[in-house]
Structure formats: structure tokens, C-alpha cells
Amino acid sequence: MSTAEILGNREYKYGWVTDIESETIPRGLSEDTVRLISAKKDEPEWMLEFRLKAYRNWLTMKEPRKWPNIEYPEVDFQDMIYYSAPKQKATKASLDEVDPELLRTFEKLGIPLSEQKQLAGVAVDAVFDSVSVATTYKEKLRKVGVIFCSFSEAVREHPEIVRKYLGSVVPTNDNFYAALNSAVFSDGSFCFIPKGVRCPMELSTYFRINNSESGQFERTLIVAEESAYVSYLEGCTAPKFDRNQLHAAVVELVALDDAEIKYSTVQNWYAGDEDGKGGIYNFVTKRGKCAGRNSKISWTQVETGSAITWKYPSCILLGDNSIGEFYSVALTNHAQEADTGTKMIHLGKNTRSTIVSKGIAAGRANNSYRGLVKIMPKAENARNYTQCDSMLIGSNCSANTFPYIEVMNNTSRVEHEASTSKISEEQLFYLMQRGISQEDAVSLIINGFCKDVFLQLPMEFAVEATRLLGLKLEGAVG
Amino acid sequence: MVTELANEKSAYSSALRDLMKVSGEPSWLRELRGSSFDQFERVGFPGVEQEEWKYTNVALIKRTNFTPVVNSNGTALSKRNGLAPFIYDETRDSTFVFVNGIFRDDLSSCNGLSGVVALDLNDALQISEYERVIRASLERNADGDNNGFELLNTALFAGGLFVKIPRGVNLSTPIQLQFVSEPVKGESPAAAFPRVLIVGEENSAATIIESYRATAEGVYLTNAIVDIVLDEGARFQHYKVQRESAGASHIATTRADLGPKASYDTTTINFGAALSRHDIHVTMDHEGASCSVDGLYMVEGSQHTDTHSVIDHRQPHCTSRQLYKGILDGKSRAVFNGKVFVRHGAQQTDAQQTNKNLLLSSEAQIDTKPQLEIYADDVKCTHGAAVGQLEPDELFYLESRGINPALAKNMLTYGFAGEVIEKIQIESIRRELDEAVLNRLHSDLTIDV
Numbered sequence: 062m063s064t065a066e067i068l069g070n071r072e073y074k075y076g077w078v079t080d081i082e083s084e085t086i087p088r089g090l091s092e093d094t095v096r097l098i099s100a101k102k103d104e105p106e107w108m109l110e111f112r113l114k115a116y117r118n119w120l121t122m123k124e125p126r127k128w129p130n131i132e133y134p135e136v137d138f139q140d141m142i143y144y145s146a147p148k149q150k151a152t153k154a155s156l157d158e159v160d161p162e163l164l165r166t167f168e169k170l171g172i173p174l175s176e177q178k179q180l181a182g183v184a185v186d187a188v189f190d191s192v193s194v195a196t197t198y199k200e201k202l203r204k205v206g207v208i209f210c211s212f213s214e215a216v217r218e219h220p221e222i223v224r225k226y227l228g229s230v231v232p233t234n235d236n237f238y239a240a241l242n243s244a245v246f247s248d249g250s251f252c253f254i255p256k257g258v259r260c261p262m263e264l265s266t267y268f269r270i271n272n273s274e275s276g277q278f279e280r281t282l283i284v285a286e287e288s289a290y291v292s293y294l295e296g297c298t299a300p301k302f303d304r305n306q307l308h309a310a311v312v313e314l315v316a317l318d319d320a321e322i323k324y325s326t327v328q329n330w331y332a333g334d335e336d337g338k339g340g341i342y343n344f345v346t347k348r349g350k351c352a353g354r355n356s357k358i359s360w361t362q363v364e365t366g367s368a369i370t371w372k373y374p375s376c377i378l379l380g381d382n383s384i385g386e387f388y389s390v391a392l393t394n395h396a397q398e399a400d401t402g403t404k405m406i407h408l409g410k411n412t413r414s415t416i417v418s419k420g421i422a423a424g425r426a427n428n429s430y431r432g433l434v435k436i437m438p439k440a441e442n443a444r445n446y447t448q449c450d451s452m453l454i455g456s457n458c459s460a461n462t463f464p465y466i467e468v469m470n471n472t473s474r475v476e477h478e479a480s481t482s483k484i485s486e487e488q489l490f491y492l493m494q495r496g497i498s499q500e501d502a503v504s505l506i507i508n509g510f511c512k513d514v515f516l517q518l519p520m521e522f523a524v525e526a527t528r529l530l531g532l533k534l535e536g537a538v539g
Numbered sequence: 540m541v542t543e544l545a546n547e548k549s550a551y552s553s554a555l556r557d558l559m560k561v562s563g564e565p566s567w568l569r570e571l572r573g574s575s576f577d578q579f580e581r582v583g584f585p586g587v588e589q590e591e592w593k594y595t596n597v598a599l600i601k602r603t604n605f606t607p608v609v610n611s612n613g614t615a616l617s618k619r620n621g622l623a624p625f626i627y628d629e630t631r632d633s634t635f636v637f638v639n640g641i642f643r644d645d646l647s648s649c650n651g652l653s654g655v656v657a658l659d660l661n662d663a664l665q666i667s668e669y670e671r672v673i674r675a676s677l678e679r680n681a682d683g684d685n686n687g688f689e690l691l692n693t694a695l696f697a698g699g700l701f702v703k704i705p706r707g708v709n710l711s712t713p714i715q716l717q718f719v720s721e722p723v724k725g726e727s728p729a730a731a732f733p734r735v736l737i738v739g740e741e742n743s744a745a746t747i748i749e750s751y752r753a754t755a756e757g758v759y760l761t762n763a764i765v766d767i768v769l770d771e772g773a774r775f776q777h778y779k780v781q782r783e784s785a786g787a788s789h790i791a792t793t794r795a796d797l798g799p800k801a802s803y804d805t806t807t808i809n810f811g812a813a814l815s816r817h818d819i820h821v822t823m824d825h826e827g828a829s830c831s832v833d834g835l836y837m838v839e840g841s842q843h844t845d846t847h848s849v850i851d852h853r854q855p856h857c858t859s860r861q862l863y864k865g866i867l868d869g870k871s872r873a874v875f876n877g878k879v880f881v882r883h884g885a886q887q888t889d890a891q892q893t894n895k896n897l898l899l900s901s902e903a904q905i906d907t908k909p910q911l912e913i914y915a916d917d918v919k920c921t922h923g924a925a926v927g928q929l930e931p932d933e934l935f936y937l938e939s940r941g942i943n944p945a946l947a948k949n950m951l952t953y954g955f956a957g958e959v960i961e962k963i964q965i966e967s968i969r970r971e972l973d974e975a976v977l978n979r980l981h982s983d984l985t986i987d988v
Contacts, residue, residue: 459914469904
């Protein structure tokens with residue numbers, strides 16, 4: 062049996078739909094839709110203004126179709142539902158009031174929300190279609206001053222903080238999808254770590270798309286004040302639908318002096334079937350600003366799902382001595398396409414960035430790394446190290462590297478290395494003659510290839526990511 | 540803006556009208572000139588909004604009112620006078636001279652070349668055997684994506700050169716193609732459109748030196764295309780030395796198509812011109828071909844140099860090596876974009892690419908983009924890029940031996956360039972480049988005792 066056949070097609074195990082009554086607004090997008098979403102969420106005037114400004118910007122912008130190395134049919138932005146929320150009681154003071162069907166949904170996804178079953182040490186914000194349904198450990202976090210809640214709640218309860226930072230990293234006119242998100246975003250997570258606080262537990266958000274016709278537009282804002290630290294995790298799944306669905310999120314991170322934010326993603330949106338039918342279009346803008354001296358932002362992503370991934374988690378290294386990191390594993394199988402990478406913009410003195418990207422392509426997939434390292438004239442002694450490795454499994458896939466390096470300072474040092482390889486017959490043979498099955502051997506080699514990235518993930522996520530990779534590659538290796 | 544366009548049109552289109560009057564050109568060539576010009580008028584000169592021209596702005600070329608040179612004018616140059624400093628010792632009797640892009644038989648010396656066909660393109664077109672291959676080369680417009688400069692060259696070239704190294708001929712004497720720019724009296728700046736086609740038949744071997752110089756400082760445009768077609772087992776070395784005057788714009792396209800087991804080793808040196816752009820495109824569409832594509836750019840002041848290289852592995856068992864180095868001083872800016880394609884089915888490809896840059900001043904800027912696109916799984920491909928300054932440890936080592944800091948810096952810079960220069964097989968070129976590098980550094984590397 063060929064290696065490709067071995068890594069067979071295990072079913073996408075999160076592909077089921079929760080049967081729940083939901084409240085949706087009519088299809089289509091106009092200024093009225095934006096106003097309607099804002100009204101539904103009972104938002105203050107400034108929030109509506111923000112949305113409308115973004116919407117007007119969006120109207121003047123063009124979809125980025127030409128430069129990304131991805132192909133997909135025209136997206137009809139009028140044939141989409143921009144708000145879908147499970148029907149529920151007006152307020153949910155405690156989890157007892159959350160629809161049990163929803164609790165069961167998240168339990169089935171491995172994210173128990175009821176207090177007694179919760180994962181120790183991880184606070185979860187669960188987002189179902191357009192709204193956040195529950196946030197755990199809120200009280201415990203509140204005691205140390207950490208605010209962790211849904212974005213809508215943050216707009217209501219902490220408008221001064223949201224207003225100060227919203228759009229400060231990703232402006233409403235940043236790009237086509239960020240503008241769209243800024244106009245219609247429905248919910249998301251908000252974290253605020255005050256000065257000097259080291260967040261006592263991992264914070265995490267779990268995103269679930271359930272409605273077959275809605276897009277998901279969530280917005281995450283994380284602010285770490287002076288000397289604060291937070292580690293944040295994000296997971297995503299969606300049911301199997303034949304229709305393509307749009308997920309256009311915006312994530313903004315702000316780190317002040319000496320603060321550190323560690324942001325990890327395991328993305329497992331539905332990827333479509335073997336022939337590329339259905340699946341999520343994952344068009345996401347993620348950006349962090351190291352605003353303060355000695356601050357640090359670290360992105361770790363394991364991208365295994367989505368029909369198309371278009372995502373460049375970036376760092377703006379503004380503060381002197383600030384550090385940006387990007388660790389990525391992007392796996393594409395069957396007809397999946399990924400154009401992902403990062404941007405490191407060095408503005409401050411002695412800023413450092415590290416990029417480690419591992420791309421794995423199997424089946425007919427198309428996997429691209431696209432990254433920008435920009436050293437501005439004032440970024441004295443800036444340092445960047447980039448390593449991009451690609452692995453090709455089978456002869457019908459492709460792996461591409463598009464690194465942009467722009468240096469305007471002669472005291473800086475930038476290095477980029479890339480390589481492409483395949484699973485060698487010798488390695489496979491060596492493992493198999495020790496009695497390890499071909500499937501396990503392939504899995505071992507691939508995990509070894511991705512080790513540099515997995516080591517960056519929090520423990521539970523690392524285990525999950527390793528398992529996920531094995532599942533995804535079933536039947537791919539030949 | 541409208542007037543600018545009109546001017547630009549009138550100068551280029553009147554040149555085209557003049558060319559159309561020349562008798563004896565085959566009808567397909569007239570049609571090709573016409574259609575290329577039409578297409579040029581549609582697309583115009585490339586702009587920074589295009590990915591391939593993102594870092595290089597040619598607005599100056601667009602704005603300048605160039606007069607295309609389409610026929611052979613008188614020249615102050617003669618074999619004895621003015622040309623001598625440009626000719627290498629190794630090529631005294633194997634040099635083809637072009638003045639403002641037009642091939643000059645009277646200034647060329649080819650006594651040292653026997654068994655080689657070298658003809659004015661117009662004359663070669665009269666011979667049906669050659670016409671076919673010239674036509675294929677001129678009509679080449681891969682995927683219809685020729686840029687504005689390439690289209691304009693095809694429309695306006697006049698008096699190019701056709702060179703053929705016949706089957707099995709192993710040429711020990713290198714061939715020099717000397718492109719000289721000479722001011723045209725009383726006219727606006729000249730635009731030259733050199734065009735050369737070189738064919739290496741089966742198992743032939745040759746060395747080509749392509750050199751660009753000017754007799755005087757000044758503003759002018761060189762817009763050149765050199766096509767190289769190698770048959771099975773042909774082995775070519777190709778050196779391109781660009782030392783245009785400080786006011787010049789130099790735009791050049793080099794395209795090499797390699798046959799089975801053919802080998803093509805090229806080194807491009809970019810020292811001159813205010814603005815230079817080199818598109819080099821090596822296509823390996825047959826098994827067993829190999830190439831090495833090296834280069835060195837050294838710029839200062841407000842110079843801008845841009846190299847766009849494409850190495851296209853289309854068939855299995857081909858090998859490519861690339862080493863490009865850059866030294867930037869003053870407010871200069873350099874761009875390197877190196878694409879390596881490994882097409883579907885091109886198994887057993889072995890490709891390596893490296894781009895290293897040295898920034899000597901705080902105002903210099905480098906934009907580099909080494910790019911791999913791989914569609915086959917059984918391949919070995921690596922690329923790397925680095926931007927930095929001289930190693931403090933190395934400087935310290937030299938200084939600790941009593942060498943003053945300025946000299947130590949120059950020695951290391953010279954050594955950095957040396958990695959490319961020392962691979963050149965022609966001694967005179969090595970010597971010339973050594974001198975040019977030292978001149979640039981204002982140093983002779985002698986140690987004061």
C-alpha cells in the first residue's frame with residue numbers, strides 16, 4: 062500500500078450540527094444590516110459609528126484576489142447571513158440559564174462548560190455562531206483584576222478600555238476583510254490584564270459555527286498592561302456543509318511595557334470534502350502591537366482545517382527591545398489551500414523577531430508561506446531569523462515560499478532560510494524495520510518535522526495538535 | 540500628463556514609422572513590430588502597483604523624452620580610437636561592437652573566430668535556415684506577459700546580432716559583445732534597443748562576455764534583450780558586465796533556454812547606471828540541464844539596482860545554483876527577487892539559491908525576496924537570504940593585527956565581493972572588477988607600515 066493510501070480519510074469528527082432554534086437576520090449586507098446588528102446588541106453610539114465608518118470604507122475596497130496564491134469562486138457578500146444567535150433567555154447570570162443543548166454541544170466538542178467538569182486552569186469563552194454563550198472562571202479572574210468576557214459584554218461594561226484600543230492595531234480600513242469584520246462583527250472575546258498581573262490561568266476561546274448560511278465575524282481584543290502576562294488559546298470547528306462559509310475574524314493584541322502575550326491557535330474548521338466541496342474560507346487578520354519597551358508577542362498556530370486559509374498573524378515591534386515570534390504549522394490535504402505567514406515590522410531599537418514556519422502539503426493541496434520582514438530606518442540593531450520548511454507528500458501538491466525582506470537600516474541583521482523535503486524512504490524503512498507500522502512511522506516523522514512549533518504550544522494543545530495532524534494526514538502519504 | 544503621453548508616443552511611434560520604411564524586412568516582422576507596439580501602448584511602462592515592479596519606479600524613464608536610435612549614425616569611434624579601453628585582452632580579435640544599440644560591423648573584429656556564424660540580424664533574416672529560429676526568438680512572448688520594455692524592444696530594435704556556434708565547435712576564444720553608448724549631438728537623450736540572439740548547437744561550447752559602457756557621462760536609456768538557445772549538450776559561460784554611465788537607465792532581459800544536458804553558467808555584474816533592472820530567465824525544459832546563475836551588484840550614491848531572476852525547472856534531473864551578492868553604500872537601493880519554479884513532474888530537481896547583502900551605510904535600503912514554488916515532491920530545494928553588516932569579530936581580528944579600521948572594513952568588503960568575482964574564468968574581467976571594487980572603496984588595500 063502506498064503511503065498516500067495509508068493516511069486514509071478519517072471522517073471530520075466535528076462535522077455534526079446542533080439542532081437549536083436560532084434567531085437570524087435576513088440575508089444581505091447594507092448600512093441597515095450594520096445598524097440592525099448594532100441595535101440587536103444594544104450598542105452605544107460610538108460603536109455604531111465605528112461600524113458605519115468601516116462599512117463605508119469596505120464599500121470602496123477591493124477583495125484581494127490577485128496576489129494570494131489561492132483560487133476560489135466569487136464570494137457573494139449579499140448571499141450571506143451576518144448575524145445568527147441561538148435563542149435564549151435575556152440574560153445568563155449563571156451557566157444554569159444557558160440552553161442545555163448548547164452545553165451539550167460544547168461538551169461533545171470536548172469543551173465542558175459546567176463548573177464541576179471544567180478543565181482545571183483554563184478559562185473558556187464559548188462562541189456559538191455570532192454570540193458568546195458562556196465564559197467560565199470569570200469570577201476567579203475578576204479577583205486578580207483580569208477581565209475576560211465576551212466582546213459584547215466588554216462594550217457594555219468596559220467601554221473606556223474597548224474604545225481606547227479597538228482599531229488601534231488593525232484600523233477599519235486596513236484591508237478588505239478587516240473592514241468587513243469591523244462593520245459586521247458580532248461577538249468575540251475580550252481580555253484585559255492589568256498592570257503587574259500574571260494571569261493565573263490560560264484563557265481560551267472556542268469558536269463554533271453551526272448555522273449553514275451565516276458567516277462568522279468575530280473580534281478579539283487582548284490588552285496586557287505594564288509587566289502583565291497572559292497565555293491565550295483559540296480553537297475552532299464547524300459542521301460539514303456543502304456550502305462554503307466565510308470566517309473573517311480580526312484579532313488585536315496590545316502589549317505595553319514589559320508585558321507578554323502568548324497567543325496560540327489550533328484551527329480545525331471544516332476543510333471541505335476530498336473533492337474540495339464545502340469548507341470554510343478562513344480570511345483572518347491578526348496583528349499584535351508591542352507598544353511598550355521590552356514587550357513580547359508570540360503567535361503559535363496549527364492550521365489544519367479550512368478550505369482556504371488566508372492569514373498573516375503579525376507583530377508591530379514599536380517599543381525598544383520588543384520581541385515578536387511566529388511559530389506555525391500549516392497542513393493542507395486534498396483540495397485545501399493555504400496562503401499564510403507573518404509580518405514583522407521592526408520600528409524600535411534592538412527589536413528581535415523569530416519566524417519558524419512548517420508547511421505540509423498532501424493530496425492536491427497548495428501550501429504557501431508568505432512573510433514580510435521590514436526593518437525601518439530607526440530600528441537600530443534589529444534582528445530577525447526566519448526558517449521556513451516545507452514537506453511535500455505526493456506529487457500533486459505544491460509548496461511555495463514568498464518571503465519579502467525589506468531592510469532600511471545597516472545595523473540590523475536579517476536571515477532567511479528555507480528548505481523543501483519529502484519523507485525519505487530511508488527514514489520510513491528504518492522505523493518500519495524496528496516494528497513500527499508505516500502509519501505510525503509517517504506520523505512520527507511528521508511530528509518530528511513540526512517539533513519546533515509544537516514545543517511552543519501549551520501542554521494540552523500540543524497533545525491535541527499532534528493527534529490532529531495524525532488524523533488529518535490519514536491516507537495522504539504514499 | 541496628457542502632453543507627456545503624447546510626447547512619449549510621438550518619439551517612439553515616429554521611430555516605429557521610420558523602421559517600417561526600411562525595405563527588405565519580412566512581413567511577419569513588420570506585423571510583429573506593429574502588434575508589439577500596440578500592446579506597449581496598451582500596457583505602457585510598468586508601474587509600482589505591479590508585483591514585479593513593486594520596488595522599482597521607472598517614472599523617470601516614462602518622463603524623459605528619449606529619442607530612439609533606429610539607424611546607424613556616424614560615430615566618433617574607431618577601432619583604434621575610443622574603443623580600446625573597453626576591449627578585453629582575451630577578445631582583441633573576437634569582439635562585436637554596438638553603438639547605441641546598433642551593431643557596427645566596421646568596428647568589430649572577428650578574425651579570431653573561425654567556424655562561428657555571426658551576422659547582422661537583418662542579414663541573417665535573408666537566410667531561411669536562420670529566419671526560422673530568429674522568428675521564434677522574436678515572437679517569444681511567454682504567456683503574453685512581456686513587460687512594456689520588452690515589447691518596446693521588439694517593436695524598435697534595429698540592427699541586432701545573430702550568433703551561432705555550430706555543432707561540436709568548442710570555442711576557446713571568448714566572444715565579447717561590446718555595447719557602447721555615445722551621446723547623439725543636438726538631440727534629446729538617446730534610447731538604445733540592442734537585440735541579440737545566440738544559438739549553441741549540439742555539444743558546442745563557448746564563452747560570451749556582454750559588456751555595457753559609455754564614452755561619456757550622460758543621460759540615456761539602454762533597453763536590451765539577449766536570447767540564448769542551447770541545444771543538447773551545449774556548454775556556455777556568459778558574463779554580463781554593466782558599467783553604464785552614472786546618469787543612465789539600464790533595462791535588460793536575458794533569456795536562456797537549455798536543451799537536454801546543456802549547461803549554462805552566468806555571472807552578472809551591476810556597477811553602473813542610475814537605475815538598472817535585469818530580468819534573467821533560465822528555462823530548463825529538458826532533462827539533465829544545469830545552470831548556475833550568479834551575480835554581484837555594488838551601488839552607492841542614489842543608485843537603484845533591481846535583479847529579477849526566474850529559474851524554471853520544468854523537467855526532471857535538472858540542477859541550479861544561484862549566488863547573488865550585493866554591496867550597498869550611500870542612499871542606494873537594491874532589489875533582488877529570485878524565483879525558483881519546480882514544475883509538476885520535475886522530480887530529482889536540485890536547486891540552491893542564496894542572496895547576501897552588505898549594507899555599508901545607514902541610508903541604503905535592500906528589498907529581497909527569494910521565492911520558491913514547488914509542485915513536485917522528490918526534490919532538493921533550499922534558499923536563503925541574509926542582510927547584514929560586516930562582522931564585528933572579523934573587524935576586530937584585523938584591527939588587532941594593526942590594520943586600521945577603515946582598511947579592515949575595505950578588506951572585508953573586498954572579500955565579500957570576491958566570492959563572486961573569483962569564480963569568473965576570464966582573467967581580464969577579474970582584474971577589471973577587482974580594480975572597480977577597490978576604486979569604489981577608495982582603497983588599494985596596501986597596508987601602511
